[in-house]
Each structure stands twice: as C-alpha cells, then as structure tokens.
Amino acid sequence: MNTSLTSTQVFYRGNGRVCSVVDLNQTLLPSDQAQNYSCEGGDTALLDDPYEGELFTWWLYFFGGLSNADKQDLWKVKRPQLQAVNYTGSIVNTSYDDPVLTNYSGDPVKGKKIGPITVQKGYYFSSHESWKLLEMPYLDVPIVKRVFDNAERVRTCNSVLMGKNAGMFASVNNITDPTTGQIDGYLGPAGIPSVAVNQEQELDVITPYSVFPTILSNLSVGVAWYKNMLDARGMQNPYGSTESTRRDGTGISAFVSWDSKVTTVNALLGGVSRFVRAQMEQDSIYHEFINVTTTEYNRVFGNGKALSGEDVELCLPDFQVPVANVSDFTMCSNASAVSRAGNA
C-alpha cells in the first residue's frame, strides 16, 4: 500500500479567495481522511477586507505555501475594497433611529466644512479597522502613513463637528441595562458613516479604545481624547478603563474586554510592528511586504493622485460627557480615594 499526500483547502479556496470562517470536525485530526473543511456561508463569505483581516492575507502570502499566481490573486480579490474617499465635513444624522439630519442636541446639522480630507474608505470607519497598523510595519510605507494620518484628522474633527460629543467611535459592546445587569448587545456599526461603506450606524455610544489609531498618529491628541472619555462617570474601574459610555452620560457598559482596553495600551507603547519588522528582515520578507503594500496603496492614493487635507490640524475635544444618572464605581470615586489617603 502506497501512501501519498493530497492537499486539501482549509482557508484558501482558490483563485485568491480566502474564507472568513472554516468549519471542521474537531473530533478528527486535521489530516484525517474523513476530515471535511467547509467555508461557513459558502465560498462567497470571504475575508477580503483591506483592514485588520489583511493580516491573515499576509500570513497566507508569506507562509501558506501558495504558488506565485495564487499570491498575486490574493491581492486581485482584495483590490476593489481598497478605495479612496474624501471627507468633506458633512455630518450625517447622529442618531440611528432619527431620519432627520440632526446633531446630538436635535438641532439641524450646520454646514461646517473641514476638508476635503482624503482617507481610505472604512467598512464602518471604526477604529478597530486600523488594527493592522499595530502589528505589521505598514507605517514604514510613506503613502500609507500619509493616508492614515489623514484618517486621524477625520476621526478627531468629525467627533467635534458632530456637536456635543466627547469621544470617538468604534465597534464595541453597548451599555448595560441597569435593571437586568445585561449588556444590550454589540454595536458593530460604529464609526464615521460619511466615509464608510456601511452608513447605517449607531452613534450614541463612544469608547476609549477608539483613540488607539490616533495615538499611533499623534500621541498628545490621542491621549487628550482618551482622558476625555475616561473622565466620564463610571469610565474607570478597578480593572482600568471601562468598555463604553453613552454620549449623553445616561449609561455605561459595565464591562471590560480585550479589544476595548489593550489596543490602547499597546498603541501607547508604539505597537509591536518594530519586532515584526525585525523578524521579517531576518526572514527576508520585509522588502516584499514594503513593495507590495506600496504598490497597492499607490494604485489608489499615489502616483500623482491628489491626497487632500494633509494640512488640516487634528481636532481636540471641546465637550465632556454630561453628568447624568451614572455613578462612579465605588472603588474609583474621588471620595474613596480621599478616604484611603486619610487612612494611610
């Protein structure tokens, strides 16, 4: 009996397509002949985003054992999703259930104008979409750094232009229902609608971790926004920052999560891309990463194409979360700090 090897698709589904989620039978070994890998949602449920999902594309590109043709196809499939869009300072409605174009206070949106500022179109333009910058040395590519610096101009200034808004937006857990102690679901669609693919968003809740890309671009401005959100009632707890708060101060998510906490700490320390860069150089893949990334971003943003708004200053917060019916956590109130100091 001769034994040979058959290569079976797991995440790579051919023609440059990468599955988002693969189902398998975990009672069988990965190489069991009876094992079956299926792409949940079918072969059209692809991981082809130009955001944090791109990190997996790179893993397959460098280490997946793909042919040169397959590696080129990875980028062909992803290419349409990398788009430029100009932020013009126009603010769409800030309440997901309000059909009228109003700001947070209920007033009609005024025609304040900042920009245009050219950015990479977001899925929601949630801050988490910049996660890839924390891990791989994207910012070594000049055009990428310029585009993402512009993103933070938009992220900070949009939050000011909205009016009566103390923070910024990212996909995050909703507030806790005080009567049940349960979280009211997950708010995925939270970002900046006017520069996003998906413009149906929920913008009543802000989260401290939304600052992490801002910190990567400008530490001082990022930390100012961070503090502004942590200053809100209940936004500090014995485990550090709290998940999220309503912009009107009427509720918080009494919860902590990996995404909403550690991304910020990691950004404060500069991310881990310097270590990844060093290892990529050792593995002789760094220059290919730079070349491919430069090519892909130049297709959209470079080679003489205009990149507007690079002279716009980042915006600082001009509003604080109102004091409403939320109390500070017992161990984190000013009163408890004074009490401990007195007992010391």
Added chain:
Amino acid sequence: MGGWNPECKTTNISGIQSNLSWFWWISTLVPVKSYCDSTNLGLGKSSARAGQRVGAPSPRICHNADTASELLWAVYALVQVLHQSDAIEFYQLGDSWEQWLNYTKTNAAKVSIPDTA
C-alpha cells in the same frame, strides 16, 4: 468630572509604561479566543459577516481567520523578542512558540491529507 485615582490606573499613562514588561506588551495583541462561539461577538468585525453571532454546534467548531490574523503576527513578534533574550528559558520559550507558528504554516491555506492508493 473624575480625576486620577491610584486604583484606576488607566489615566496614569507613565505608570503603565514603566511597569510593563516587554513580554506582557507583546501578549496584549494575542486575542483571548482563537475560536469563535456564540459569546464572542467581536470576531470578524470588518468581514462580510460583521456583527453576526456565530454558533458552532459540537463537535464541529469554526476557526475564524480574522481573529487568527491578529494572533499570528503577535506571536511572530513575541518569538522575535524571546529570541533576543540571554535567558535560556525565554529563548527556549521562543523556540516552542516558533514551532507553533511553523505548524500554522502547514494548515492555514491548505492541509496535506494522506490517501491510499
């Protein structure tokens, strides 16, 4: 509005920096879960499946590329740092994680299954 409180360390940024170890820093990018289940709603945020709750009835389990992507490069960074250490236990720990990374290279895109002829 709240000021800095010594038990609420998130506003003490300089304190955070001075107290962190390099290894912990790297570990901050390793997601808690590498598999998806009905309780982990943060997975695949930017994919076409954004916001969708994913149930994985036993014994089948779903492996999420989006979460894996964040994990893999974090471990890649970790291995680089551990291999710079003069401490043998850290260096060997780097070797072990490198073995894991090498394993993922054999089954991320495709997996080889023996067949009989």
